[in-house]
Amino acid sequence: MTFLEALSAGFSLVAQWESIFFLGLGVLVGVFAGAIPGMSATMAVALTLPFTFALQPISGILLLLGVYKGGIFGGSIPAILIKTPGTPASSATSLDGYPLAEKGRANEALSMSLYSSCIADLISNLALILFAAWLASFALNFGPPEMFALIVFSLTIIAGVSGDSLIKGIIAATVGLILATVGLDFIGGTERLTFGSVELRGGLNLVPMLIGLFALPEIIAYIRNPSEKDQKVRALGHSVLKWVDFRRSLKSIFRGSFIGVFLGAIPGIGAAPSAFLSYSEARRSSPNRDNFGKGELEGVAAAEAGNNGVAGATMIPLLSLGIPGDIITAIIIGAFMVHELTPGPLLFQNNAEIVYAIFIGLVASSFLLLIVGSVAIRAFRYIADVPANLLFPGVLVLCFFGVFAINNSIFDVAVMLAAGFVGYLMLIFRFPAAPFLIAFILGPMLENAFRQSLLMSRGSLEIFARGPITILFWCLTVLSITMIIRSTVKAARLKREAARSAQSMQKE
Amino acid sequence: MLSRRAEFLVGLAVMLLAACIIWVLIPGYVTIPRRVPIQALSPSFWPTIIGWTMLLCGGLLALRAVTAPPPPDAITDDLRVPRAEGFRLAALAVLLTVAYLALPVVGMVWTTMVVFVLMVLLTGGKRLFWGVALAIILPLVLYFFFTKVAGVAIPQGRIVRLP
Numbered sequence: 001m002t003f004l005e006a007l008s009a010g011f012s013l014v015a016q017w018e019s020i021f022f023l024g025l026g027v028l029v030g031v032f033a034g035a036i037p038g039m040s041a042t043m044a045v046a047l048t049l050p051f052t053f054a055l056q057p058i059s060g061i062l063l064l065l066g067v068y069k070g071g072i073f074g075g076s077i078p079a080i081l082i083k084t085p086g087t088p089a090s091s092a093t094s095l096d097g098y099p100l101a102e103k104g105r106a107n108e109a110l111s112m113s114l115y116s117s118c119i120a121d122l123i124s125n126l127a128l129i130l131f132a133a134w135l136a137s138f139a140l141n142f143g144p145p146e147m148f149a150l151i152v153f154s155l156t157i158i159a160g161v162s163g164d165s166l167i168k169g170i171i172a173a174t175v176g177l178i179l180a181t182v183g184l185d186f187i188g189g190t191e192r193l194t195f196g197s198v199e200l201r202g203g204l205n206l207v208p209m210l211i212g213l214f215a216l217p218e219i220i221a222y223i224r225n226p227s228e229k230d231q232k233v234r235a236l237g238h239s240v241l242k243w244v245d246f247r248r249s250l251k252s253i254f255r256g257s258f259i260g261v262f263l264g265a266i267p268g269i270g271a272a273p274s275a276f277l278s279y280s281e282a283r284r285s286s287p288n289r290d291n292f293g294k295g296e297l298e299g300v301a302a303a304e305a306g307n308n309g310v311a312g313a314t315m316i317p318l319l320s321l322g323i324p325g326d327i328i329t330a331i332i333i334g335a336f337m338v339h340e341l342t343p344g345p346l347l348f349q350n351n352a353e354i355v356y357a358i359f360i361g362l363v364a365s366s367f368l369l370l371i372v373g374s375v376a377i378r379a380f381r382y383i384a385d386v387p388a389n390l391l392f393p394g395v396l397v398l399c400f401f402g403v404f405a406i407n408n409s410i411f412d413v414a415v416m417l418a419a420g421f422v423g424y425l426m427l428i429f430r431f432p433a434a435p436f437l438i439a440f441i442l443g444p445m446l447e448n449a450f451r452q453s454l455l456m457s458r459g460s461l462e463i464f465a466r467g468p469i470t471i472l473f474w475c476l477t478v479l480s481i482t483m484i485i486r487s488t489v490k491a492a493r494l495k496r497e498a499a500r501s502a503q504s505m506q507k508e
Numbered sequence: 509m510l511s512r513r514a515e516f517l518v519g520l521a522v523m524l525l526a527a528c529i530i531w532v533l534i535p536g537y538v539t540i541p542r543r544v545p546i547q548a549l550s551p552s553f554w555p556t557i558i559g560w561t562m563l564l565c566g567g568l569l570a571l572r573a574v575t576a577p578p579p580p581d582a583i584t585d586d587l588r589v590p591r592a593e594g595f596r597l598a599a600l601a602v603l604l605t606v607a608y609l610a611l612p613v614v615g616m617v618w619t620t621m622v623v624f625v626l627m628v629l630l631t632g633g634k635r636l637f638w639g640v641a642l643a644i645i646l647p648l649v650l651y652f653f654f655t656k657v658a659g660v661a662i663p664q665g666r667i668v669r670l671p
Contacts, residue, residue: 051653051658053658054654054657054658054659054660165569167565167568167569167572168569170561170565171522171562171565171566171569174526174558174561174562174565175562177558178529178555178558178559178562181554181555181558185539185551187549187551188541188551190538190539190540190541190551191537191538191539192537192538192539192551192552192555193533193537193538193555194537195537220597220600222631223596223597223600223627223630223631224589224593224596224597225593226596226630226631226632387634387635387638389627389628389631389632389634389635389639390628390635390638390639390642392627392631393623393624393627393628393639393642393643394624394642394646396620396623396624396627397620397623397624397646397647397650398646398650400607400611400616400619400620400623401616401620401647401650401651401654401662404616404660404662404663405654405658405660405662408660408661410608410611410612410663413608413611414608417604417605417608428585428587429510429514429518430509430510430585447554450548450554451548451549454546454548454549455549458546459545459546459548459549492576495576496576496577500577
């Protein structure tokens with residue numbers, strides 16, 4: 001299929017009312033879920049996933065992508081109006097958004113947030129279209145040794161951004177890897193850690209695992225401590241965003257978008273570092289830098305551009321290499337699997353029309369976000385009033401139905417409950433969930449690539465350095481590990497110094 | 509941030525889990541073919557590597573907890589569970605276990621309705637009218653969506669069957 005044929009086939013897939021309807025519905029669900037304090041974009045994507053398998057593959061994938069895009073923007077609404085970021089990445093938005101709301105300029109802050117989100121989202125989608133196909137055509141030359149080296153490299157980056165503790169990140173990843181080995185061995189067909197259970201022979205299903213990991217811990221935490229927060233929602237105010245303010249923020253919006261694209265394309269970085277980097281760069285270079293943190297519109301624009309700039313770019317490693325860039329794209333892999341599609345270079349060869357339909361749908365989502373976002377801003381007062389004691393039981397009911405529906409399996413419900421228990425333990429003992437999930441997804445790919453390589457070479461390890469691509473990935477892996485160790489040692493030193501100074505203050 | 513003692517115990521627990529994987533689960537529950545031409549192709553090779561990595565990291569976590577200075581009290585997590593919170597957690601655990609066991613017998617719709625109402629009661633019972641209304645409506649809507657639209661056979665149970 002030529003480029004033009006694939007493009008026109010993709011266009012005809014998106015140009016159906018179902019595709020546009022489900023994309024719009026996804027954006028709507030995402031914005032509302034992101035705006036509800038206590039819900040998150042990740043939870044919304046995970047809960048929507050089971051509903052996609054009843055749909056056409058493209059409608060289902062667009063629905064999830066809509067939830068993803070909408071959820072990221074939706075998180076900025078409570079960040080501005082009640083200083084409670086709906087997503088971790090929206091924390092940077094609240095730095096200037098909430099002070100603006102306190103001054104009665106919430107409408108301006110939200111409008112700026114919406115416009116910068118849409119622009120950054122569009123730029124990120126265009127970057128995806130530009131680079132994904134190119135990277136996929138490059139990746140078509142990858143054999144098992146190249147894939148092995150690439151996945152090892154990806155895992156090192158993910159381990160490096162696993163939160164406060166690198167060791168805990170690696171432990172979480174090893175738990176994900178060991179659970180991924182459950183099932184029948186793909187070479188010998190013998191049983192591994194199935195404990196004689198027929199249900200476990202096919203391995204642990206991804207969807208119950210991720211719903212359990214990302215939805216249930218929040219429910220358990222709420223049941224444990226169901227105190228309702230007294231959230232004061234700031235009024236929107238009557239001030240309107242002026243063209244002058246928007247124009248002077250454009251530079252920060254574009255800079256933030258490119259920061260988002262760059263960081264989003266690297267697996268594991270995610271939206272929060274991008275939003276903060278974009279914010280700090282805007283503050284460093286802005287003539288109004290003294291006003292940052294006190295209610296500066298440019299600060300809101302920069303944070304939101306950095307935050308939304310990653311949304312399309314995280315799909316670059318997913319679509320072209322089959323490697324999830326962050327937790328949400330890891331969940332979106334589930335939608336591909338449900339429809340028996342495998343993200344990666346072969347997707348561009350075998351299902352090019354789906355890939356191009358996704359591209360076109362993503363560009364359309366930026367415009368739909370503009371429409372849905374404008375409505376959601378006005379409706380927030382009602383969204384924020386959703387009582388948690390009705391929301392969380394509802395989420396649990398959704399989990400039960402959704403998880404069962406994926407495979408018609410009650411056993412999957414048990415897997416979800418067990419994953420929820422593990423997820424809650426990880427939450428209280430401060431183990432990051434992202435390395436767990438990403439290792440669970442990449443684990444089988446890593447092992448298969450390793451064993452296929454050894455089968456090809458009849459046991460010789462030299463195959464893992466057979467060409468420039470593998471050597472490049474090993475060099476990048478060494479570089480990544482060196483940087484991780486350096487930053488970990490530096491962080492540990494700072495922590496020690498902080499602890500010592502706190503101790504000496506206590507003594508005094 | 510966890511206290512040094514809690515961090516040390518977590519490290520030991522990870523080591524215990526890793527030891528269990530290496531010396532109990534892999535020998536007992538990974539079937540190895542009689543003839544494996546290359547050791548690295550054995551089904552136990554990969555889980556063993558992961559197990560040893562986990563053991564090493566657990567050891568490092570425990571060691572770090574012993575050697576690092578204690579975090580200030582102000583930022584240390586309090587892992588104690590007050591009686592009321594413990595009761596709610598235990599009640600939730602029992603509720604979810606019973607709900608799972610009841611699914612094939614009572615059916616998903618009726619089970620989730622009861623779970624919904626009991627969760628509202630467990631968290632103080634505020635807005636009980638809306639809770640009961642939603643507990644009836646939501647499972648029924650989901651049942652009709654999955655059964656009629658998606659063609660999924662939602663478990664009906666043996667007591668009251670829906671159309």
